[in-house]
Amino acid sequence: MLQYLSQxxxxxxxxxxxxxxRYRTRYxxxxxxxxxxxxxxxxxxxxxxxxxxxxxxxxEQNSKYELNRRVLKxxxxxxxxxxxxxxxxxxxxxxxxxxxxxxxxxxxxxxAPDGTSIYDLDVAEGKIALVFGNELRxxxxxxxxxxxxxxxIPMYGFTESLNISVSVAICLNTLIGxxxxxxxxxxxxxxxxxxxxxxxxxxxxxxxxxxxREFLRAIE
Numbered sequence: 474m475l476q477y478l479s480q481x482x483x484x485x486x487x488x489x490x491x492x493x494x495r496y497r498t499r500y501x502x503x504x505x506x507x508x509x510x511x512x513x514x515x516x517x518x519x520x521x522x523x524x525x526x527x528x529x530x531x532x533e534q535n536s537k538y539e540l541n542r543r544v545l546k547x548x549x550x551x552x553x554x555x556x557x558x559x560x561x562x563x564x565x566x567x568x569x570x571x572x573x574x575x576x577x578x579x580x581x582x583x584x585a586p587d588g589t590s591i592y593d594l595d596v597a598e599g600k601i602a603l604v605f606g607n608e609l610r611x612x613x614x615x616x617x618x619x620x621x622x623x624x625x626i627p628m629y630g631f632t633e634s635l636n637i638s639v640s641v642a643i644c645l646n647t648l649i650g651x652x653x654x655x656x657x658x659x660x661x662x663x664x665x666x667x668x669x670x671x672x673x674x675x676x677x678x679x680x681x682x683x684x685x686r687e688f689l690r691a692i693e
Contacts, residue, residue, distance in 0.1 A: 475667055477688050478674040478681060490673055493551075494666050496525045500596075500659035501648050502577065503529050503641060504604040506565060506612055509536035513608060515544040516638035522548040524645040527661065527669065532568050533558035536607070550676050553669075565615050577602040581612045581620040582640060584633050588623035591644050596651045603644055605637050 479487065503521050508514040514531070521529050529552055531538045538556065540549065555571075557564035569579050580594070581604040594601070604620065606612030611634075617623070626635065626643055635643070652659050661669065675681045 474685060474688065475671045475674065478671070478678055478684065481678045481681075481684065482674055486677060490670060490677075493525075494661065494670060496653075497527050497661050497666070497669065498525055498649075498652070498659045499527050499600070499661065499665070500652060500657070501526060501601050501603070501645070502572070503645070504532065504568060504572070504579075504602055505529070505538070505637075506532040506604060506616060507534050507536045507607045508538065508605075508637065510608055511539040511541040512544050513637050514538055515541035515549075517605070517641045518552060518554075519545055519548040520638060520642050520645060522551055524649050526552070526645070527665075528553045528555065530555045530557065530568055530572070530602070532564045534564045534613075551673060563615060565613055566619070569616075569619055572602045576600050578621045579604060579619075580622045580624045581616050582606070582624050582626070582644065583611060583617065584625055584628070585623065586625070588625035590627050591624055591647050592627070594622075594624060594648065596648060596655055597657060601648065603641075603648075605641060608637060 482490075503517065503526060505514055505517060508517070508531075518529055531554060533556060537558070557568045559567070572579055577600045578598065579602050603624065604612055604616055606616065612620075624644070626640060628635070675685075678684065
């Protein structure tokens with residue numbers, strides 16, 4: 474199917490897709506816990522896509538995630554979004570368990586001085602999941618109690634916290650810069666690249682669902 478759809482994609486777009494895939498990574502991921510302002514959550518997704526992340530995890534224990542298309546500018550189309558919003562369970566606990574099952578070290582962000590500076594976090598230690606909390610309260614008590622590490626952004630003014638989208642941008646710019654210069658294999662494997670490329674081609678090609686149906690009928 475990937476090969477068949479590729480004939481409907483221009484050479485320029487195919488080269489662009491290959492260029493983006495070359496830097497795409499699941500080595501670092503972002504977790505948003507109960508973000509209630511759509512413009513903040515959407516700005517974070519846009520930043521994640523710009524920095525080459527493929528996955529974003531959204532915990533919706535008390536606040537529902539809603540798209541703000543004006544802020545997103547289509548960035549969400551290229552991401553894999555995992556939402557944790559089941560009723561009557563602790564969705565943070567479920568999310569953390571899923572992350573650890575996939576080899577991530579869970580790092581909550583918190584302005585307290587006892588955390589590790591984002592600039593001192595060693596990407597060579599393994600896959601990193603950065604957890605960002607609610608605009609008013611920060612991360613939940615469960616997240617703080619059950620995280621593997623606590624991370625902070627050093628600040629030198631009177632104000633003790635940054636806007637969440639700014640915090641995410643600083644953290645990702647720091648970690649992705651380290652990752653690209655580290656020599657670590659942070660890339661997606663071939664299977665992941667093909668699966669994502671197929672998903673992107675489906676979004677690039679107009680009426681791709683009709684083209685796929687015709688292809689499937691032809692090979693039956």
